[in-house]
Amino acid sequence: MGHVFHIQRFSLHDGPGIRTTVFFMGCSLRCRWCHNPEGLRWEIALQYDSKKCVSCGLCAALCPNGVHRFSEGGVHLVDFTRCSLCGQCIRACPSGALLYSGRDYSPEELAALCSRDLPYYRNGGGVTFSGGEALLQASFLRETAQLCKQRGVPAIIVDTAGNVPWSAFEQVLPWVDAFLYDVKAYHEDLHRSATGASNLEILENLKRLDQTGKDLYIRIPVIPTVNDRTEEIRAIAGFLQPLTHVRQIRLIPYHTLGRSKYAALGLPEPPNFGAVDESTLALLEAIVNPG
Numbered sequence: 001m002g003h004v005f006h007i008q009r010f011s012l013h014d015g016p017g018i019r020t021t022v023f024f025m026g027c028s029l030r031c032r033w034c035h036n037p038e039g040l041r042w043e044i045a046l047q048y049d050s051k052k053c054v055s056c057g058l059c060a061a062l063c064p065n066g067v068h069r070f071s072e073g074g075v076h077l078v079d080f081t082r083c084s085l086c087g088q089c090i091r092a093c094p095s096g097a098l099l100y101s102g103r104d105y106s107p108e109e110l111a112a113l114c115s116r117d118l119p120y121y122r123n124g125g126g127v128t129f130s131g132g133e134a135l136l137q138a139s140f141l142r143e144t145a146q147l148c149k150q151r152g153v154p155a156i157i158v159d160t161a162g163n164v165p166w167s168a169f170e171q172v173l174p175w176v177d178a179f180l181y182d183v184k185a186y187h188e189d190l191h192r193s194a195t196g197a198s199n200l201e202i203l204e205n206l207k208r209l210d211q212t213g214k215d216l217y218i219r220i221p222v223i224p225t226v227n228d229r230t231e232e233i234r235a236i237a238g239f240l241q242p243l244t245h246v247r248q249i250r251l252i253p254y255h256t257l258g259r260s261k262y263a264a265l266g267l268p269e270p271p272n273f274g275a276v277d278e279s280t281l282a283l284l285e286a287i288v289n290p291g
């Protein structure tokens, strides 16, 4: 079984064509700007969306562990640390404010779901396995990708940050057509302070992946005050330049879309890095995609 937190149908941003994107749980990085915090943890957890709550009080009445309570002012307070995931409040909530942060799938079940949109997978479309870090569940991913291929999914992509042993790539290579590969920084100290991990294995894996002949789509998040300096982006571009199977390099400007999900999962709010300056972005774009 594999842990998955979301399945997005008709996605246009996770590789060529129309795609179904499957978001795996668990990640080996802790990027300070992460906009998919559901993918950080391996374990399924309680999720609470305050915007949907109608303050009916059912969850507080039902919960055996006192997770839900209301302040004197009527504010719904949730102590995520006490939840044993019995599911009673989730089943009872009338507004859908409570849910599990993910669920388990068998490879067969997931491949069947991914095959629902086969008629739309034209012009390079197909299935993208993303996360979190999909390659942390390499055996599950391999089995699912193989079943997807057998069902006729034309193009399978893995979206990875690359911070896994090379053996994880080797497991899935026969069933994967291309990779979306994140490069967040070139200098190791910067990468470590921004993500909590070294990038030596990440860059080495990318070089080895290039030698396999798989198509590579590179994505560089641009995070103000972290990696938005021309020297840093130039260093990344210099590293990528000798690679022969890079089909595209995209800069992804920082955004704040995932911030509300931290509170919904009982996680501390991340820093806000602010908007990327347009002129800076144009300068960096000219470095990674000259001419």
Ligand code: SF4
Pocket (backbone or CB within 6 Å): 046, 062, 063, 064, 065, 066, 067, 068, 082, 083, 084, 085, 086, 087, 088, 089, 090
């Ligand atoms: S899932 Fe169970 S333990 Fe967790 S908050 Fe709901 S009722 Fe309480």
Ligand code: SF4
Pocket (backbone or CB within 6 Å): 052, 053, 054, 055, 056, 057, 058, 059, 060, 068, 076, 089, 092, 093, 094, 095, 096, 097, 098
């Ligand atoms: S059951 Fe749902 S709607 Fe009712 S108070 Fe709890 S979270 Fe809010």
